Structure formats: structure tokens, C-alpha cells
Amino acid sequence: xxxxxxxxxxxxxxxxxxxxxxxxxxxxxxxxxxxxxxxxxxxxxxxxxxxxxxxxxxxxxxxxxxxxxxxxxxxxxxxxxxxxxxxxxxxxxxxxxxxxxxxxxxxxxxxxx
Amino acid sequence: xxxxxxxxxxxxxxxxxxxxxxxxxxxxxxxxxxxxxxxxxxxxxxxxxxxxxxxxxxxxxxxxxxxxxxxxxxxxxxxxxxxxxxxxxxxxxxxxxxxxxxxxxxxxxxxxxx
Numbered sequence: 001x002x003x004x005x006x007x008x009x010x011x012x013x014x015x016x017x018x019x020x021x022x023x024x025x026x027x028x029x030x031x032x033x034x035x036x037x038x039x040x041x042x043x044x045x046x047x048x049x050x051x052x053x054x055x056x057x058x059x060x061x062x063x064x065x066x067x068x069x070x071x072x073x074x075x076x077x078x079x080x081x082x083x084x085x086x087x088x089x090x091x092x093x094x095x096x097x098x099x100x101x102x103x104x105x106x107x108x109x110x111x112x113x
Numbered sequence: 114x115x116x117x118x119x120x121x122x123x124x125x126x127x128x129x130x131x132x133x134x135x136x137x138x139x140x141x142x143x144x145x146x147x148x149x150x151x152x153x154x155x156x157x158x159x160x161x162x163x164x165x166x167x168x169x170x171x172x173x174x175x176x177x178x179x180x181x182x183x184x185x186x187x188x189x190x191x192x193x194x195x196x197x198x199x200x201x202x203x204x205x206x207x208x209x210x211x212x213x214x215x216x217x218x219x220x221x222x223x224x225x226x227x
Contacts, residue, residue: 004155033214043156043201043217056212091155100144100163100205100213106155 002026004105006092012111016081021108023075023092033093033102034077082112118218119202125224132189134221136202143205145178147187150199192225
């Protein structure tokens with residue numbers, strides 16, 4: 001069964017550094033999402049992406065964040081200058097055009113020191 | 114309560130017992146989904162119920178939806194130790210768009226004791 005994959009599984013970075021989190025969605029999915037979960041808190045929507053452009057973003061997704069689908073398979077989330085409060089688990093998700101179910105990757109744990 | 118609030122926050126039962134978790138939400142929805150998360154791992158989709166459905170079954174899972182009360186319940190029958198996980202409801206607000214972003218609750222931590 002196809003799965004969403006994410007790399008790396010854990011990233012430690014210093015405050016102010018740039019990080020790129022990578023996701024490979026399921027091949028026939030057309031909508032893509034990033035969510036994050038701060039330890040002990042709810043999973044929060046960050047951004048949705050369709051047809052090579054952002055379709056919706058949350059208040060969290062400020063100018064420090066960007067997303068890209070550089071080729072036909074990868075979907076990336078970039079944080080330009082990380083802050084301590086960016087420490088969280090970041091999940092990529094995707095869904096098929098004709099269904100509502102979202103399929104999540106295993107997550108990348110980002111630790112900003 | 115906020116969109117997608119589950120209760121109880123934690124539930125501990127014995128193997129073989131049934132587990133019931135509830136979720137309340139505030140806005141109108143297209144659908145409601147339940148996800149499972151094992152400790153420190155990703156979210157696994159369990160079941161989706163559309164706003165025009167009242168009950169749905171999938172294996173040992175039974176989901177109900179009451180749109181008049183803006184609430185849903187997830188029943189896991191004949192629980193197993195492997196069901197130990199956090200369970201989240203997620204709503205897809207009926208905002209007229211097609212993004213179908215999900216709004217998650219805080220989750221119920223289910224512990225099934227062998």
C-alpha cells in the first residue's frame with residue numbers, strides 16, 4: 001500500500017538557521033498539506049497546496065515559511081530563520097482529488113535550540 | 114469548547130472492553146474524520162463520516178454523528194492492547210471552498226490494559 005514519506009525523521013537546528021522538511025506524497029494525490037503539532041498540543045493546519053500554488057494558509061504560516069513542489073514527487077516546507085517556538089512535529093498530508101480522506105506521513109520532529 | 118474537542122481526555126480500560134470517545138465541534142462541517150496516533154508517530158486515518166450520515170461502521174469501529182448537537186462518537190469494540198494510542202477527531206469546515214483543511218481536537222489518550 002502506498003505511503004507518504006517524510007525526511008528527515010528528526011532535525012535539530014540552531015535558532016536562526018534555515019531548515020527544509022521534505023515529503024513524498026502518494027503519487028495520485030493532488031492536494032497537499034502541512035500541519036504541525038507542538039508537544040502536548042493539537043495538530044494545527046499550516047498550509048494547503050494545489051496545482052502548484054498555495055490554496056490556503058493559516059496565521060502561523062508567515063513570511064518565514066514557504067512551500068514548494070520542485071518536481072513531480074517532492075513537497076517541501078522551508079522555514080527561513082527558525083525560532084525556538086518552531087520546535088514541533090511537522091506532518092505532511094495529501095489527498096486524492098475526489099476524496100476527503102487525508103493521508104499523513106510519519107512526521108519530522110524539528111528541535112530548535 | 115473549541116472546534117473538535119474530544120472527551121474524555123484520557124481513558125483506561127481492560128482488554129476486551131469497549132471504548133467510547135466523544136467529539137464536539139462548533140461550525141457546520143462537510144465531514145468528520147477520526148485519526149489514531151501512536152506515541153510520537155504519524156496520524157493514521159481510521160474512518161470518515163459525512164455530514165449527511167448518522168452512523169458508520171468499519172471493523173471494530175463505529176462512528177456516530179449528530180449534526181444537530183454538533184457531536185460525534187467513536188466506539189471501539191472488543192479493545193486490544195494494540196489499540197492503545199491517542200485518538201483525534203478532525204473536522205472539515207463547510208466553508209464553501211475545496212481545500213478541506215482539517216481542524217483537530219486535543220485528542221483522547223486511550224490505554225488498553227492487557
